[in-house]
Amino acid sequence: MGLKSNFKEDLKKEKLLSVFLDSCYNSKLRNYSFERVTNLSEQFKGVDVLFKHHKKEITYYIDEKAQLDYINDDLPTFAFEISYLKNGKAKEGWLFDENKKTDFYSLITAIYFDEPDSYTSCKITLVNRKKLISFLQTKGVNQISILQQLNSVRSRHGKHSMKELDERKEGYLFVSKENKSEQPINLILRLEFLIQHKLARRLV
Template sequence: MKSAFTSDLGKEKRLSELLDTYYSQYLKHYLFERIHNIQEQLQGVDVIFKHRTTQETFLVDEKAQLDYINEDLPTFAFELHYLKKGALKEGWLFDSSKKTDFYALVTAIYEDEPAKYTSCKITFVNRKKLVAFLEAMGVTRNSLLDYYQHGSLPHGKLEVRELNPKKAGYLYHSKNNKAEQPFNLILKLDFLVTHGIAKTLV
């Protein structure tokens, strides 16, 4: 299986061009700077937004559904853990080393022209609010890790006691179809918006 880390690079570059046009069009009160330094990107910073008046800055990590081109999914996968050379690694959601203030979740990516992304949806998620909201429900890094370590976790969907799988979310282990075998928390986008954790840009 080809690693997603390498296969997504070209797609991400094409997508960033579309995202920049949306940022310019819909975020008039902000200046933005796209980050190209790999170390900063690894710390969860793809774009820095600065408010034109207050000068307040926000560090944004772009997460895109590049495996689902020309599809509009109602959910998004938040990475909890993955494997690298057989070792379990911390996913980006609960990774305390990440500097991310907001996630820009990019969904419904359409490619209506050859090798060009022509439209998408962007949902901004406040990272601190999300983690605090989940923890208040009893959904924590450690509680979710318990599911992973409970025996040999099979491929597929796993329900979480604290979450309604139809309205809120569930766990998903991509054991058979991805090289890194990510263990993700799948959350409904409208659930996040309804609870004031996320806002839709476009």
């Protein structure tokens, strides 16, 4: 009963967050309109929202990623999924998945929520997916290089430094072996690092 209640509560909070994000997009987007995607097939391909230019025939596919595990907290980093387990088998995460149509990630952080049903503020950072992957490639960080490290880190929960990245200023790998059933391996990147290298910009 408790699990069902929590699940329903989580869905309620996600729906409320979508409404709140729509108001943020509506007030902050310049030269673009937005359209929320409800088609599950498109969502599975990494498309939650469409940004459409007012004058040019340009549409960008936006994948929203929200730090819902850290409500009322402001983390300086974000987790980009590299790998996870499903039925005991390793699956490819969304960052390097070539089947995803995503143009930009809309990273939702510093989400503040007042009970019972009100979001008060958040930060939205738009990350250019193609630029991010290309930049990581120049630093020697790609799907192959990370997979080569997975065998040595998957069995150990926690933070794992990478020779390609400065752990304090740029990023590192993190294995969630003990607290999540999917045991995801994430590339943790600092948001300011992404902004400084013009891979991202703050919308809100």
